[in-house]
Amino acid sequence: MALLTVSNLTKVYESGIIVRRYVEAVKNISFTIEEGEIVSLVGESGSGKTTTANIILRFIKPTSGNVILDGKDIWEDIKTFEELKEYRKKVHAVFQDPFSSYNSFYPVDRVLYQALELLGKNPRMSEGKELIEESLRNVGLEPRHILGKYPHQLSGGEKQRLMIARCWLIKPRLIIADEPVSMIDASTRGGIIKLFEKLKEEEKTSILFITHDMGLAYYISDKILIMYLGKIVEEGTPEEIISNPKHEYTKNLIESIPTLYKKWE
Amino acid sequence: MGNIVIQVENAKAYYILEDKYVRAIDDVSLSIKEGEVVGIVGESGSGKTTLSNVMLMNIKKPLSLIEGKIKLYANGDVIELNKLSREELQKNIWGKETSIIPQSAMNALMPTKRIKDSILDIMRTHYDKIEEEEIITKAQSRFEEIGVSRDAIFRYPFELSGGMRQRAVIAVATLLNPRFLIADEPTSALDVSTQKMVLKTIQNLRDMNIVKSIAFITHDIATVRQIAEKLIVMYAGKIVEMSPIEKIIEEPLHPYTKGLLYSVVTPEPEVKKRGIYHIPGTPPNLMYPPPGCRFHPRCEYRMDICEKEEPRLKDINNRKVACFLY
Numbered sequence: 001m002a003l004l005t006v007s008n009l010t011k012v013y014e015s016g017i018i019v020r021r022y023v024e025a026v027k028n029i030s031f032t033i034e035e036g037e038i039v040s041l042v043g044e045s046g047s048g049k050t051t052t053a054n055i056i057l058r059f060i061k062p063t064s065g066n067v068i069l070d071g072k073d074i075w076e077d078i079k080t081f082e083e084l085k086e087y088r089k090k091v092h093a094v095f096q097d098p099f100s101s102y103n104s105f106y107p108v109d110r111v112l113y114q115a116l117e118l119l120g121k122n123p124r125m126s127e128g129k130e131l132i133e134e135s136l137r138n139v140g141l142e143p144r145h146i147l148g149k150y151p152h153q154l155s156g157g158e159k160q161r162l163m164i165a166r167c168w169l170i171k172p173r174l175i176i177a178d179e180p181v182s183m184i185d186a187s188t189r190g191g192i193i194k195l196f197e198k199l200k201e202e203e204k205t206s207i208l209f210i211t212h213d214m215g216l217a218y219y220i221s222d223k224i225l226i227m228y229l230g231k232i233v234e235e236g237t238p239e240e241i242i243s244n245p246k247h248e249y250t251k252n253l254i255e256s257i258p259t260l261y262k263k264w265e
Numbered sequence: 266m267g268n269i270v271i272q273v274e275n276a277k278a279y280y281i282l283e284d285k286y287v288r289a290i291d292d293v294s295l296s297i298k299e300g301e302v303v304g305i306v307g308e309s310g311s312g313k314t315t316l317s318n319v320m321l322m323n324i325k326k327p328l329s330l331i332e333g334k335i336k337l338y339a340n341g342d343v344i345e346l347n348k349l350s351r352e353e354l355q356k357n358i359w360g361k362e363t364s365i366i367p368q369s370a371m372n373a374l375m376p377t378k379r380i381k382d383s384i385l386d387i388m389r390t391h392y393d394k395i396e397e398e399e400i401i402t403k404a405q406s407r408f409e410e411i412g413v414s415r416d417a418i419f420r421y422p423f424e425l426s427g428g429m430r431q432r433a434v435i436a437v438a439t440l441l442n443p444r445f446l447i448a449d450e451p452t453s454a455l456d457v458s459t460q461k462m463v464l465k466t467i468q469n470l471r472d473m474n475i476v477k478s479i480a481f482i483t484h485d486i487a488t489v490r491q492i493a494e495k496l497i498v499m500y501a502g503k504i505v506e507m508s509p510i511e512k513i514i515e516e517p518l519h520p521y522t523k524g525l526l527y528s529v530v531t532p533e534p535e536v537k538k539r540g541i542y543h544i545p546g547t548p549p550n551l552m553y554p555p556p557g558c559r560f561h562p563r564c565e566y567r568m569d570i571c572e573k574e575e576p577r578l579k580d581i582n583n584r585k586v587a588c589f590l591y
Contacts, residue, residue, distance in 0.1 A: 044456055155547050186484060187308055190528045190543035212456075218532035219541060242532045254532065256457040258464075258487040260514065261535045 001071065002032035003206050004056070004174055009065035011051050025051040027230040028065070033174065036204040038196070040217035043227035049210045052227070053178050056208065057093055058084075069174065088118060092172035096179035098159035102151035108162055109147050112136075115166040135168035139195050157188035164195045171203055178210045193220055214257050218242055226250050267299035269338050270478045271320060271363070271445050276333030278319045281326075287551045289315040289328070291502040297445065302471060302479045304489035304510060306525065307499035310548050313482045314368065316499065317447045320480065321363050322346040322354055337362055339444060360391060364443035364476075366451045366467075370434040374422040381418045384437055391441070407436045410473065411466050428459035432466055439475050446476040450483055460488070468492045487531050490514065498522045501549050501559040508584035518586040520564045558589070566590055 011026040026048040033039045043049050054060040056067055058074055067074045069090060078084055095101055102108060112132050113123040121128050133143040139161040151159065160180060167175055177196065181189045197220065199205040211217055217224050218238040226234040226247065233247040245251045258264075273295050280287035289312045297303050307313050315328065324330050335346040339362055346358065367373050375383050384404050388395045405415040413425075413432050422430055431451065439446060448467055452460040468491075470476045483489045489496065489510075496513050498506040498521065506519040517523040527542035546563040549555055555562055561571040568589060576587040 157547075185308055187525055187528050187544040188547075190530075190541040191545070192543075193530075193541055194543075213530075214532050215530040215536070219530045219536060238532070252458060256461045257532060258460075258485070258491050259533055260487045260490060260526075260529055260531045261533050264461075264491050 003035045003037075003070060004033040004208075005066075005068040006031050006052075006056070007066050007068070009052070009055060009067065010063045011048075011055060011060065012063045024230055026055070026062075029227075029230075029232045030065075031225055031232060031235065033206045033208060035173070035206055036200055037222045038200055038207045038209055038220055039223045039225065040209045040211060040221040041225050041227055042211060042214055042217045044212055047227045048230040049227055050178055053093075053176050053208065053210055056174075057091060057176055058087065085118065089170055090173045092167055092170055092175050094160070094163050094167070094175060094177040094180045096182055098156055098163055098183065099151070101163055102159065104151050106150075107148050108151055108154060108159075111162060111166060112169060115169045118170065131169055132165075135165040136162075138168045138198070139165045140191065141165065155188075156184050157192065160184055160192055161195065164192070164199075167199055167205070171205070173206060175199065175205055175207045176210070177207055179212070180209075181216070182211070182213070196220065214242075214253060226253075269296045270299050270301075271338070272296040272334075272336040273316075273320060274334040274336065276319050276335065277331040278315055278324070278328060278333075279331050280328050282552075285552050288502050288554060289551055290319055291554075293319075293333075293502075293504055295497060295504065295507065297478050297480060299477045300471070301495060302468070302481060302493045304486075304493035304496045305480055305482045305499060306484060306486055306489060306496065308484060308525075308548055310501075310551070311499040312502040312551075313484075313499055314449060315502075317365065317449050317480065317482055320445075320447060321359065321365060322349065323359075337445070355390060360387065360438075360443060361441045362443055363445045363447070364438045364441075365447040365449060366435055366438050368449045369454070370431050370451060371427055371454055373434050374430065374437075376422055379419055379421055380433055380437075384418070384440065387437065387440075404436065404440060407440055407475075408433070410475070411436055411469065412462075426459075427455055428462055431455065431459070431463050435463075435466055435470070439470055442475055444477045445480070446470065446478070447480045448482065451481075452488060453483070453485070464488065464491055485529075486514075486526055487529050498525065501554055502551055503559060504578065504585075504587065505560065506584070506586045507578070508586075512584055518581065518584065518591060519560075519588050520566050520590070521560050524563075558587075 007030045009026055009029050013023045013025055015021050041049050055062050078087055116123045116128050136143045136146060141161055181192050196207055209220060221238050224238055224241045225232050228249045234250050245254050273293060276290055276293050278290040280289055305313050322335055330347060337344045337346055374380060381401055385397060388400050405418055408417055409415055411432055413429055417425060417433060452463050455463060471479055481489050481493055493510050496508060496510040497504055500521050506522045517526045524542055524544035530536055530541055544563055549559060557573050558571045558576050561567050570589050576589050578585045578587045579591055581591055
């Protein structure tokens, strides 16, 4: 059975006081993610990618449809705080902006402490300390260079690595990565991408990789979903999508991407 | 390829803070020929934008040109831009001989003015007397040439889409057919399909002989690769490699170029075969650049000599590279 099953998910945003306006951000989408699978959700801004992510993360309630994780409906079957905590251990997010994921008044250690506390471990005990150091090494950071520093003392790439270090502490089943490298210099991007691949290989973590960058999606994914105006218009392996796009939108998108090894006509 | 259009000779441009220098451009020499589109790439902070200011001689405090010459070749004459005053540059060079599509071109137009009025203002800085009718007709045909409707000139910037606004700025920047045009990250704020359109527009400027040569500044090799013949790779204020672009794609020589090129991911099978790279560490603080080769702290091929001596640009089969490996 798939780790995550999204079926007929729809989200309508309402606005206005006297005259109600409705915006259908996500229109009846369905997909699955298997264990250890990287699935990319590709689309331009406003296509509904982030709304989809926020629903799976339980930040936004869908208008209709279901999200089933590990056999449990994330809205119907999570009632108590304990169940919610269990859910938070299973599904973890890595966001676009590593700068705003930190509180600038606290040392960066805090984001790791919070993760340990979620696991019910004390970060000040030696076991907690060891776990933190191990997680930092897993993402290519040297603990003594990082711990005790404040967010402004780290580069964007280091901050994003640190967010991924949390994934090594919590070991979630599913990571929702919303544009995790779009704010990072191209020359350091590759290192971050490799960290996601490592989680998949060593921990069998599933990843929903949300991006507007077709090149990245092609490189990292087992499956690509193309989202356009709230709908999933196409789905397939990276090779299928690139060599034989079916939907007009996908065709146009792929034609417009500058390629490195071939020059346009 | 024809004659040289612009030449930079041993330029050093530093930002001077109270008692420190930021060596943003450190001994850079290059020349761009007629008919050429030259790409200039590097990470943020590598000195790309400072270099474009140096080429225009748009030098404002705290930036200052410490050493070097910037020569413009115009109709057989050599004009040393570094000897001209700001007023002379403004009156006779900028817009007429050299021009720039600025980095934030989307917001470069005055929002409270119709585009036509912005254009007339610009013209008044170049000529004491102007024929409004004539300029408007001329601008309209330029708009048409690069694919924006003639009527767009009577609109306010916010009435145009991102791609249209970008092209309107291109039209304004090239109104006086400047010899040399700099495009500073002209496509980075646009979505991919508009990006392609704007790239084509810039390419057309050269093909239609509106401008003679173009320097295209970007951090994205895949984009510049579509239109440039030659590539200059900058790192920490210096040129590390300079070569025909096809050769660089085939075989990058400098380890930095290699890292930069191999960290580009495009939807192509070659990319999957090659894998994805990254360059460890961050670019140096240019107040205290590392001794020897500025790239050595991040370089996987580092040797003893790299920490002591500065590599010079060497000629290798029609290419230039600054690295002790060669």
